[in-house]
Amino acid sequence: xxSATPPVNVADYQRIASDLLAPGPGGYYNGGAGDENTLRExxxxxxRITLRPRVCVDVGxxxxxxxxxxxxxxxxxxxxxxxxxxxxxxxxxxxxxxxAQATGTLMVCSTLASSSLAEIAAAAPTGPRWxxxxxxRDREVSFALVDQAVAAGATAIVVTVDAPYAGIRExxxxxxxxxxxxIDMPGVTAALGRSAGLTVEEFFSMVDPTLTWTxxxxxxxxxxxxxxxxxxxxxxDARLACDHGVAGIIVSNHGGRQLDNVAPTAEILREVVExxxxxxxxxxxxxxxxxxxxxxxxxxxxNAALVGRPALWGLTVGGQAGAEHVLELLRxxxxxxxxxxxxxxxxxxxxxxxxxx
Numbered sequence: 300x301x302s303a304t305p306p307v308n309v310a311d312y313q314r315i316a317s318d319l320l321a322p323g324p325g326g327y328y329n330g331g332a333g334d335e336n337t338l339r340e341x342x343x344x345x346x347r348i349t350l351r352p353r354v355c356v357d358v359g360x361x362x363x364x365x366x367x368x369x370x371x372x373x374x375x376x377x378x379x380x381x382x383x384x385x386x387x388x389x390x391x392x393x394x395x396x397x398x399a400q401a402t403g404t405l406m407v408c409s410t411l412a413s414s415s416l417a418e419i420a421a422a423a424p425t426g427p428r429w430x431x432x433x434x435x436r437d438r439e440v441s442f443a444l445v446d447q448a449v450a451a452g453a454t455a456i457v458v459t460v461d462a463p464y465a466g467i468r469e470x471x472x473x474x475x476x477x478x479x480x481x482i483d484m485p486g487v488t489a490a491l492g493r494s495a496g497l498t499v500e501e502f503f504s505m506v507d508p509t510l511t512w513t514x515x516x517x518x519x520x521x522x523x524x525x526x527x528x529x530x531x532x533x534x535x536d537a538r539l540a541c542d543h544g545v546a547g548i549i550v551s552n553h554g555g556r557q558l559d560n561v562a563p564t565a566e567i568l569r570e571v572v573e574x575x576x577x578x579x580x581x582x583x584x585x586x587x588x589x590x591x592x593x594x595x596x597x598x599x600x601x602n603a604a605l606v607g608r609p610a611l612w613g614l615t616v617g618g619q620a621g622a623e624h625v626l627e628l629l630r631x632x633x634x635x636x637x638x639x640x641x642x643x644x645x646x647x648x649x650x651x652x653x654x655x656x
Contacts, residue, residue: 306616309628326468329608330470330556334559337555340586341565341585344565345586345589348654353641358642358643363630370427370454372427374633375601375645376603377406377604381608384611385413386478390619395610397422398613398622399423402627406427408428411484411502412484417447420452432448433462434510440487440491449524457527458526460529460531461551462506464506515528527547533570541578547602548579550583550584552564565586565595565596568601583603589632590630593629594637594640594648595653597648609629612625613625
C-alpha cells in the first residue's frame with residue numbers, strides 16, 4: 300500500500316488510485332460517456348434504496364457463501380471484466396486472478412485483457428473464471444477466443460451486447476489516451492494471427508454491429524460453454540434473451556461508458572428480474588461500492604453482483620494484495636449487512652428487505 304493511512308473502504312482506494320494513475324489510464328478506467336450522468340447515477344442510485352432490517356432473529360452463524368451458475372463461491376460478488384489491467388499494475392490480470400482465487404470468488408476475464416487466458420489460468424489454477432466476449436464480424440475470431448477460454452478452464456462465456464459501437468468517452472479524447480506500446484491484448488492478437496500492435500479502436504471496428512437475437516442464438520447453439528449476456532437494460536430484452544437460449548443475464552450499462560442518460564442499473568434490476576421470472580440467473584453490475592449495495596441487489600432479485608472499478612483501484616494501489624483487500628472489504632461489509640438485516644445467507648434476502656426501488 301502506498302498510503303500512510305491504510306484504506307478502509309472502496310472510496311479510499313478510489314482516491315489513492317486516482318492519485319497514482321496517469322491522466323490517460325486514469326481517465327480510461329474512471330471515465331464514462333457524454334456528460335457522465337449515468338456514471339454518477341450508477342453509484343448514487345444504490346444509496347436511494349432503503350434497507351428494511353428484521354430484528355430479534357438468530358444471526359449467530361452468518362455465511363456469505365453463494366452458488367452462481369453452478370460455481371460454489373465464498374460470496375455473491377464477482378470480479379467484472381475490465382480491460383488492459385497492466386496499465387494499473389505490472390502484474391495486471393495475473394494479480395487480479397490471484398486475488399479472486401484467494402478470496403474464493405470468480406473472475407470474468409476481458410477480451411481486451413493484457414494477459415492471455417493461459418497465463419491467467421496458470422497464475423490462479425484453482426480460481427474459477429469466465430470469458431467476456433464481443434462477437435466480431437468474423438465469427439472465427441470470436442470462436443478462436445472461445446477456444447482459448449475452454450483450454451484455460453473457463454466455465455462460461457459472457458457476451459457483451461451493449462457495444463455495437465464504442466461510446467463517446469470524452470475523457471479519453473481530452474487526455475489523448477492511447478494504450479502504451481508495451482501493453483498488448485494477447486488473446487485478441489493470437490485470435491487474429493498477429494504478434495502485437497492492435498489498438499482498442501481497431502478492435503471495436505471488428506465488433507459486429509449487426510448482431511441480432513437470432514444471430515446470438517446461432518452463436519449459443521455452437522458455443523461449447525453456457526452463454527450469459529451482459530448489457531441488458533430493460534424487461535423486454537430480458538424476455539428475448541431467455542427466449543433465445545441464454546444461461547444468464549447481467550444487468551449492465553457498461554459502467555456508464557456507452558450511452559449517457561440511461562437508467563442506473565439499481566433502478567432497472569427489479570424490472571429485469573420480474574421479466575425473467577426465474578427462467579435464468581440474473582446478475583448486476585454498475586456502481587457497486589459497498590457490501591450493503593450488494594445486499595440491496597440480492598434483495599431486488601439478483602443472484603450476484605459484479606465489481607469492476609473497485610477491484611481495479613485495489614490493483615492499482617497494491618497489486619494482488621490491494622485487489623484482494625477490496626474484495627475482502629466488500630465480503631465483510633456484506634456479511635455485516637446480512638446479519639443486521641436479520642438473515643444468515645444471501646439466498647434469504649427478498650424484496651421484503653428493501654424499499655425505494
